[in-house]
Amino acid sequence: MAAISVRAVSHSFGLPGKQNRIAALKNVSFDVAPGEFVTILGPSGCGKSTLLNMVGGLLSPSEGAVQVDGTPVLQPLPERIAYVFQESTLFPWYTVEENFAILLRCRDVPRSEWRTRTLAALTSVGMQDFAGHYPKQLSVGMRQRINLARGIASDTDILLMDEPFAALDEQSRMVLGEDLSALLGRTGKTILFVTHSLAEAVFLSDRILVLSARPGRVKATVAVNEPHPRPPDFMLTSDFSELRNQCYALLRDEIRLAMAEAVA
Amino acid sequence: MTETSRLWPCAIQGLIAAGGLLLWFVVTQSGEVSPLFLPAPDAVVNAWVALVRSDEFWPAVGVTLTTIAAAYILAAVAGLLTGWLITRSPLLTRAFEPLVSGIFAIPITLFFPLFILLFGIGQESKLAYGAVYGFFPVALNTIAGFAHVDRRLVDAARCMGLSRFGLFRHVLLPAASPVIFTGLRVGFFICFASVLGGEAIASAAGIGHNIALSAELFEPARMYAWIVCVVAAALVLTALVSTIERRFRDS
């Protein structure tokens, strides 16, 4: 059975018949198998976050249905799905450690393990020295790393990640990408990932869904047949550049289309 | 900030305060201003000492402070509850937020005669009037605080599986509390001023009544002595409230 199954999903924002009604997604269908890493690529504003919100149970699609492990998603499923948002959603009134504490309490982790689990998660993104800081005292990239660590610390089978590396420098992206690939090889999590970086998509994914300009449709699917964990050298192979160029070719027209629409 | 740039404002403030006092002296000595309107500073000081020693001082202060406290507790509890309940639904928020803010934009003093009509000349009418006036800023800010919590943080909390209470305790309350505190502070000072004002307009007891009475009996020094008490109380309360607020914000 598919871990995530998206069936003929369409979504529009705004009231029907109103001028500000926006069709964000149109008839999107795909499955994600257990342990698979699927990336969604698409021009800005094509409905990627909207799609993730539906899988996360935060939004009901106008049409179609989303299922996780065969049951329809009607509300967030904290035991099954962890969601790393596009922007940091650390609670600004709590320190980093307190932010983790809230999550671990929800996960029914015994209090005695909180500190070690928090430090382990922070260490994995190189932020172990900032447990006592408030989010405001950190840079945007640091916050995003912690946000990512918090998502992984949820320890759910399914991870939704909306541009988790967007605010990071290229080197950190690559290092964290490698770590994520290693994690995947170790734990076999199911990940639905959104990014604007072609290299990141090819390096991490088993499958890439390229969406069209708004309203988003699945324009093409690109498979990457390379087992996890992937070594950094994978980026130097001709397969890699070929896949990357393939994705770029698919995206370029859509981006031009999206921009032309914005001008018109 | 450098030392001098902090020194100058203090010096100027001191000069203005000293100049004001000096002006007060000179003007009252010169006899240009009727002592009925502005008595000499020493007369006010003497009247103040006599007032604080008199038997009627503490009862009057007690009456006013009790009324303010009761009015404020009513206003705060009702305002918080109403704000919380209204924001449980976006529909209710959209329906009643404009109503609450619209009423608060009207000077509620207009309705004071109704309070006298309904509750009589005693302290009950001042209590009810202060409570109603103080209710609005508390309710308004509670609505604003809870209605504008960052949607993404609520979503994130739901995705983590926070319970309803956990959502309130860890997300809604911390997000809304700065705005709510402002409402509670404004509500307090509105209660304070309303009770005093109500006492001045129509009352048989309390500080406001005594100020109005001294004016009616042409005892300006005594009136100023009471005004000094009010000003001092306002300053002490302002300092107290900001300390409490800071304490809360730090914890």
Place this chain on the structure above:
Amino acid sequence: MSGPAAGTIAELAPARRRVAAGWLHGSAALRWGTLITIAVLWEVAARWSGNNGLVAPPTAILRALVTQILPDGQIRAALIVAVVEITAAYAIAVAGGFLIGVAVGWTRLGRNSLFPIVLFFYAIPQVAFLPLFVLGFGIGPAAKIAFGCSHGIFPVIVNTIAGMRNINPQYVSAARCMGISRAGIVRHVIFPHITGSFFAGLRLSMTMTMLGVILAELYVSTAGIGYFTRQFADTFDPAPLFALISVLTAIAIAMNAMVRLAERHWLRWKG
């Protein structure tokens, strides 16, 4: 949210959205519906209790309005005087507050030394000084204008200074270098910057001005509106009292609306 069986989701989700869409339109209807329901319940309760309570029912208020309040020349005159007082106090508060605000907020030293003094006076409950205004200005309109003004001026000063505080000093320097006069700097640099904060101050100032004028009107019970409210209250005659207060409320709402209209007009002209 409960979890219905698989397969129903496609029908369920859009249905919930449609309800939500209807709700948003219904907020004004709900607001007015609630107000009308309260009025009807009020009427019913007052009739039930035999019309002898202290709370006059809406119909009795309307009747008193038409037969007692509006035809009474003295009350009409008192209402007109109150409107004139509010207008005059507001005009003085806005002009004076703006000038004081600009003067205090002009330099950093002014802001640091004089603004705390302004806030000090703002924090004092001015109603304590109400008898003093009547002693000084008499029981006529002058005292009420002065007292209304003393309430209304502070929001204007505070918001003008708050608006000026956020001005980028480079704009002022640039304007100075271009040789623009001081008046020109106020008009073209400072004023556009502070309009948002300033208009928030204007709105609050209108409420406060009305508060001050009404307080003084009620305090002086030998003339003006305070005389009539005292009369109706002393004779336990609720209907005309409610009616008079309704007229004053309508005036207050109209004055607030005018400030808003002026704000909208001004911002459109600017924009």
